[in-house]
Amino acid sequence: MPPRLRTSNLPSSAASSPSIRSQCLFHPIRTSRELSQTSCQQVTARRRKFYEWLNGPGAQLKEPLPGSTNYLGAYDKYGNLVRASPAWQRKSRAELQREKEMKQAEPVVKAEPVKAETEKTEGASEGQEEVDELEMQTRRDEEAKRKETKDDDQQLPPETAEDLRPFPQNRFFRSQPVLSEDLREAIYQRVKRDGATVSLASVEFGVSNERVGAVVRLKQMEKEWIAQGKILAVPYARAVLEMIPVTPFIDTSLPENKGKRPVPHEPINDLIVHPATRQQLFVPVAESRQFTREDAGKAFDNHLLPADDRIPHPELVKAERELAAGLPFEERRRLVEGRLKAEQAKKSKEEARKAAAIASLKTVPQRRWDFVFQDVSVEAVGKKGRDPRGVGWRYGFPHEDRKKGHVKIPTRVDA
Amino acid sequence: MRKKPRYHSLKKLKIRQDWSRWSLYHLSELRPPNTATKTYFQQKWAAKSATRAYHGEVIREKKWKRQFKRSIPAVVPMDFKYLATHDGAEQAAGRGAGADSEDKQRTPLQTPYMQMTYWPIERRLDTAIFRSLFASSVRQARQFVVHGLVKVNGKKMPYPGYLLNPGDMFQVEPESVMFATGAPKVRTSTARRVAKERAAARADARAANPPQIPPSSIKITAPTREEPSPAELKKTLQALMEKVEDALAEDVKAKDKQKLRDFRKTVRSAVSLWKNASPDSVSTLDNQFSFLRTHLSTYMSNAPPPPPVPSTPSDSSLPPADPNSIFSKSDTAKLRAAFDRLKAEADYDSKWNGKDASKPYRTPWRPRDYMSAFAFIPRYLEVNQNICAAVYLRHPVARPGLAEVPTPFHVETGQLAFNWYLRRR
Numbered sequence: 001m002p003p004r005l006r007t008s009n010l011p012s013s014a015a016s017s018p019s020i021r022s023q024c025l026f027h028p029i030r031t032s033r034e035l036s037q038t039s040c041q042q043v044t045a046r047r048r049k050f051y052e053w054l055n056g057p058g059a060q061l062k063e064p065l066p067g068s069t070n071y072l073g074a075y076d077k078y079g080n081l082v083r084a085s086p087a088w089q090r091k092s093r094a095e096l097q098r099e100k101e102m103k104q105a106e107p108v109v110k111a112e113p114v115k116a117e118t119e120k121t122e123g124a125s126e127g128q129e130e131v132d133e134l135e136m137q138t139r140r141d142e143e144a145k146r147k148e149t150k151d152d153d154q155q156l157p158p159e160t161a162e163d164l165r166p167f168p169q170n171r172f173f174r175s176q177p178v179l180s181e182d183l184r185e186a187i188y189q190r191v192k193r194d195g196a197t198v199s200l201a202s203v204e205f206g207v208s209n210e211r212v213g214a215v216v217r218l219k220q221m222e223k224e225w226i227a228q229g230k231i232l233a234v235p236y237a238r239a240v241l242e243m244i245p246v247t248p249f250i251d252t253s254l255p256e257n258k259g260k261r262p263v264p265h266e267p268i269n270d271l272i273v274h275p276a277t278r279q280q281l282f283v284p285v286a287e288s289r290q291f292t293r294e295d296a297g298k299a300f301d302n303h304l305l306p307a308d309d310r311i312p313h314p315e316l317v318k319a320e321r322e323l324a325a326g327l328p329f330e331e332r333r334r335l336v337e338g339r340l341k342a343e344q345a346k347k348s349k350e351e352a353r354k355a356a357a358i359a360s361l362k363t364v365p366q367r368r369w370d371f372v373f374q375d376v377s378v379e380a381v382g383k384k385g386r387d388p389r390g391v392g393w394r395y396g397f398p399h400e401d402r403k404k405g406h407v408k409i410p411t412r413v414d415a
Numbered sequence: 416m417r418k419k420p421r422y423h424s425l426k427k428l429k430i431r432q433d434w435s436r437w438s439l440y441h442l443s444e445l446r447p448p449n450t451a452t453k454t455y456f457q458q459k460w461a462a463k464s465a466t467r468a469y470h471g472e473v474i475r476e477k478k479w480k481r482q483f484k485r486s487i488p489a490v491v492p493m494d495f496k497y498l499a500t501h502d503g504a505e506q507a508a509g510r511g512a513g514a515d516s517e518d519k520q521r522t523p524l525q526t527p528y529m530q531m532t533y534w535p536i537e538r539r540l541d542t543a544i545f546r547s548l549f550a551s552s553v554r555q556a557r558q559f560v561v562h563g564l565v566k567v568n569g570k571k572m573p574y575p576g577y578l579l580n581p582g583d584m585f586q587v588e589p590e591s592v593m594f595a596t597g598a599p600k601v602r603t604s605t606a607r608r609v610a611k612e613r614a615a616a617r618a619d620a621r622a623a624n625p626p627q628i629p630p631s632s633i634k635i636t637a638p639t640r641e642e643p644s645p646a647e648l649k650k651t652l653q654a655l656m657e658k659v660e661d662a663l664a665e666d667v668k669a670k671d672k673q674k675l676r677d678f679r680k681t682v683r684s685a686v687s688l689w690k691n692a693s694p695d696s697v698s699t700l701d702n703q704f705s706f707l708r709t710h711l712s713t714y715m716s717n718a719p720p721p722p723p724v725p726s727t728p729s730d731s732s733l734p735p736a737d738p739n740s741i742f743s744k745s746d747t748a749k750l751r752a753a754f755d756r757l758k759a760e761a762d763y764d765s766k767w768n769g770k771d772a773s774k775p776y777r778t779p780w781r782p783r784d785y786m787s788a789f790a791f792i793p794r795y796l797e798v799n800q801n802i803c804a805a806v807y808l809r810h811p812v813a814r815p816g817l818a819e820v821p822t823p824f825h826v827e828t829g830q831l832a833f834n835w836y837l838r839r840r
Contacts, residue, residue, distance in 0.1 A: 046426065047425060050425055053443065054436055058439060058443070061788040062785055063784070069787070069790075070787040071791075072788055077443075167442060167445075167821070167822070169446075169823060169824060170818075170824060171826070172816065173817070173819075173822065174817070175791035175792075176791075178792050178798065184799070210581070210808040213582075215797060218805075218806065221799070233592055233593055234801065235781075236592060236597075236780065236782075239782045240548055240596075240782075243787045266794065269493045269494070270490040270491070270492055270493070271490060272489075273489040285507060287509050291504055294502075296507075306503075307493055307498060311495070313495060317495045317498045317499045318499075320495060320496055320500075324499060324500060409577055410572075410574070412580050413570055413572065415568040415584070
């Protein structure tokens with residue numbers, strides 16, 4: 001097949017040459033010739049279908065649904081929102097704009113009389129009008145509120161698991177809620193101001209340990225940015241948090257939330273499936289024997305601990321056991337404090353070890369970079385001389401960095 | 416050379432990792448795999464081809480094959496109360512131990528391991544940026560990384576293939592994020608003409624009187640953002656608090672009083688947390704209060720006039736109140752204050768999200784089309800949208816009934832793709 005050439009780039013003689021015209025001979029003769037030069041009508045049909053979908057059912061997905069998520073899984077194939085009541089109607093952008101203006105109009109109205117008085121023309125009547133307007137506004141607001149509580153035709157019910165599916169074919173994936181801004185702030189305050197440990201904050205807010213740490217770290221950085229006067233991506237943040245499901249923060253210290261409970265964000269006691277437990281195992285056990293979790297762990301792997309010790313919050317299990325054993329409050333408290341102290345000691349020991357490791361390095365400060373010297377031993381290569389901890393070039397031991405398939409980009413970045 | 420296939424083709428529907436309308440259309444057209452008329456090899460091939468077009472299409476097949484792991488991370492949520500009260504022996508107990516119940520245990524939810532085939536790809540820096548909603552496609556995320564707009568743990572990381580470790584924090588330039596996720600700029604001939612005219616006018620002005628100020632001093636005087644200091648914020652909040660106290664001193668209706676009390680509580684908590692109060696929260700509190708005030712004044716025009724608002728600078732500049740007007744002088748002053756506040760708020764709004772021709776995206780910023788259909792943040796990431804930074808908490812895991820790797824395909828497709836790669840192991 002000859003290369004494709006654009007006719008516009010060719011001189012007229014070349015364009016009419018038989019070698020190029022011969023291409024056209026393969027095409028079937030079209031019944032209807034239109035102005036379009038498209039060689040294949042099929043493509044146009046596909047494109048038409050695409051645009052039909054885009055302007056029909058797909059039009060709902062173009063812009064976010066205010067106050068809700070807007071995923072493909074929430075719509076049927078005709079583009080109707082499944083969970084909405086039949087009377088529900090999506091507001092157009094113009095309507096939303098108008099509503100927004102209505103909301104904004106209220107403070108603007110308040111500002112009017114000042115202007116009117118400075119002009120000193122019909123100040124009284126206008127003021128009266130403003131008052132009427134204000135009253136009307138409040139009445140309308142209250143009416144709207146009453147309407148919402150009574151019949152929620154225009155109010156969307158909360159999303160079901162189906163509605164949170166961005167990929168309708170994959171029923172094992174759904175958009176899960178993220179932490180709201182208030183919740184993040186509360187977690188940060190709990191850890192930074194009140195000095196709560198990460199695990200305590202994790203239990204209180206129903207947020208996993210790692211997430212508590214991450215929230216504190218990110219929030220800290222946000223505060224630093226504010227202090228430095230850097231520009232935050234506020235419009236972006238607002239828009240995103242309106243589009244995705246969010247775990248709200250319920251401050252139980254407030255009187256209006258007295259009976260409520262904080263909404264747990266995620267399961268905090270996730271047990272990692274150990275590779276040793278992936279296999280199926282048949283262990284004959286006497287029926288009279290008490291075969292516990294611990295024994296089951298041993299059957300899989302000699303060093304496999306039971307789930308009680310491998311979950312992120314083993315202290316909860318211990319506390320629950322003590323409670324079930326009927327220990328008095330003082331006793332339980334003493335035990336918990338002892339555990340906390342042991343944990344603290346372990347932590348400080350670890351920190352001391354790290355500090356000692358850093359102190360053992362000899363640092364020579366320079367203008368731009370510091371030289372850091374670390375003591376190494378030739379003996380580190382081991383008896384066979386193939387230990388990776390060994391330094392320097394060794395006979396018969398090639399440098400790994402020239403090997404194929406080895407990652408050349410960094411594998412970790414220290415914080 | 417063979418012509419490169421179209422990235423978004425309507426002939427072969429391939430879902431790509433981006434927020435385009437083509438991807439959305441293809442998502443809506445996606446069906447479970449055809450297992451009836453195809454051979455097993457064909458099924459696997461089709462599944463591999465479809466999934467690889469979505470997951471890491473920039474990665475060469477050989478590289479991905481090396482990355483593929485047959486072991487898939489999974490977790491099981493445990494109930495600590497159950498663990499405390501049972502030692503597990505009851506599960507092993509047979510009928511001899513008296514376990515003779517007819518009621519079957521509920522079968523636990525299926526753990527969708529097969530939807531997790533591509534979990535190593537979710538570790539890549541470019542994919543993680545796309546998943547945290549900082550870029551509109553993986554290719555764009557990759558470009559951000561290559562262009563040096565991304566930091567990992569505070570250090571510039573120019574490799575899109577960097578595999579994030581649990582606990583790594585990555586951040587993208589907020590301006591780039593706003594550009595990637597915002598609606599594109601419209602370039603009309605009128606706008607262009609106006610811009611050209613303005614530029615010409617500026618050039619004329621510069622030619623007429625050359626600038627006296629050295630550029631260094633301009634840099635210092637130009638503030639990046641007029642953010643009130645924490646001390647100022649505290650002062651504002653305390654002033655607000657006093658106003659509320661005044662309002663409460665008057666006898667008002669019970670319901671309104673309740674509202675005011677609630678409001679006072681929020682203010683009080685805000686004052687105690689003044690360090691973290693943002694100008695945003697202050698302005699909303701202000702609005703709330705002014706609305707309540709006007710609400711009160713209109714409802715009880717017969718009530719004694721409320722005490723004047725302390726330290727209102729515009730009070731003296733106002734003309735005397737009209738006797739026929741319902742608003743007393745103090746009310747007018749309040750209105751004036753509210754107006755000032757409104758103006759300030761408008762200024763503030765415009766500072767955050769105002770018109771700015773110099774930005775590469777449409778201003779005021781709004782999300783790009785079809786973004787909401789693709790907007791989700793998987794659980795293995797913790798994102799702070801304000802600073803456009805995120806932490807990779809852990810590897811994505813499968814748990815009963817849920818797979819954390821976002822993949823648009825049917826579970827059967829996932830299984831076929833997994834089997835395709837299993838073949839060579």
